[in-house]
Amino acid sequence: MRIAGMACTICGQIMAHMTADLWACPACALVTSDIGPDASIYGKEYHEKYVRYANTELGEQVSRARWELVSRHMSKGVLLDYGCGAGHFAQTNPNGCFRVIGYDINPYSGVENPMLGQFQAEGVTFWDSLEHVGQPMVLVDSLRPEFLFITAPDALSLPSVFLPEWRHYRPAEHVHYFSRPSFRKMAQVLGYEVLEFNNEEGTIRNPDHPDWLLSMAARRIR
Numbered sequence: 001m002r003i004a005g006m007a008c009t010i011c012g013q014i015m016a017h018m019t020a021d022l023w024a025c026p027a028c029a030l031v032t033s034d035i036g037p038d039a040s041i042y043g044k045e046y047h048e049k050y051v052r053y054a055n056t057e058l059g060e061q062v063s064r065a066r067w068e069l070v071s072r073h074m075s076k077g078v079l080l081d082y083g084c085g086a087g088h089f090a091q092t093n094p095n096g097c098f099r100v101i102g103y104d105i106n107p108y109s110g111v112e113n114p115m116l117g118q119f120q121a122e123g124v125t126f127w128d129s130l131e132h133v134g135q136p137m138v139l140v141d142s143l144r145p146e147f148l149f150i151t152a153p154d155a156l157s158l159p160s161v162f163l164p165e166w167r168h169y170r171p172a173e174h175v176h177y178f179s180r181p182s183f184r185k186m187a188q189v190l191g192y193e194v195l196e197f198n199n200e201e202g203t204i205r206n207p208d209h210p211d212w213l214l215s216m217a218a219r220r221i222r
Contacts, residue, residue: 006034009137009176010186019163021171024155028185031155031177037134038172042106047086054088061204063092065215066127066151073195073217074098074147077122082143083129084111123147131174141190146220148192151201154214155179168212183216191222 006015008025009032015023021033053059066089070079076097081089084102087109093100101121102111124145130136131152140148153168155177163169168177178186180197187194195217202213 006032008032009135010182010189022158022177025182028182029155029179030182030185031158031179033171033175035171035175037132037175039105041173042104042108044108047106047108050085050088054086058204059088060092062201063089064094065201065204066125066149067092067094069196069198069200069215069217070098070123070125070147070149073149073219074123078120079123079125080121080143080145081125081127082139083126083132084109085128087111089125089127121145123149125149127151131168131176131178134175136176137186137190140186144220148187148218148220149216150178150183150218151213151215152178154202154211155182157209157212166212167206178214180214183214183218187218191220192218193221194218 006023008015008028008030010030011025011028013025013027015025015032018024018031021035022031023034024031079098079100081100081102084090084104087102090100090102104111122145124143128151130150133139153174156179158166158177168174184194198215199210199213201215202210206212
């Protein structure tokens with residue numbers, strides 16, 4: 001049974017049923033699943049998968065691309081890596097100018113309780129993690145970093161492919177699918193300006209479909 005009257009978590013508009021469990025916002029293009037996040041997914045096997053991935057050449061290239069994105073907009077400071085997985089981003093800190101604190105919901109990460117409320121990070125990174133969060137606007141607003149860095153599946157690439165073949169379609173794991181319009185609206189509502197969009201990480205991870213992944217940098221202006 002479809003949920004009537006589902007409201008967009010970014011702009012509050014009533015969403016339209018798209019396909020399967022997915023709903024699309026006509027105002028900002030956010031796509032949302034009506035299947036909520038399932039925390040039981042994040043266990044030992046899930047963690048070990050990301051440890052193996054981090055230790056590949058592809059994992060190294062992805063970390064370099066993420067640091068290049070951060071370094072184009074920040075020169076130093078404290079970064080919170082929200083959803084840090086195996087912690088590879090923090091471990092590859094290129095010049096020591098950043099202090100990186102990791103947080104992950106997975107108890108096997110070893111960093112599931114970093115006392116988030118006891119420090120202020122100048123920047124927060126959401127590498128493949130914001131799409132897992134049930135209330136992303138509430139989370140970002142509670143952290144209120146000066147700089148925001150995100151990589152997430154691009155919802156605007158979804159209609160052009162058969163849904164099961166889109167590797168980012170993961171019910172009960174991926175809750176929200178963002179895009180340039182939805183990120184811009186999120187930034188506007190929360191008081192940020194978008195500094196950059198790119199598909200650099202998408203090019204590395206899936207050269208045949210670089211548009212499936214979108215990266216963004218933003219800075220708080222109010």
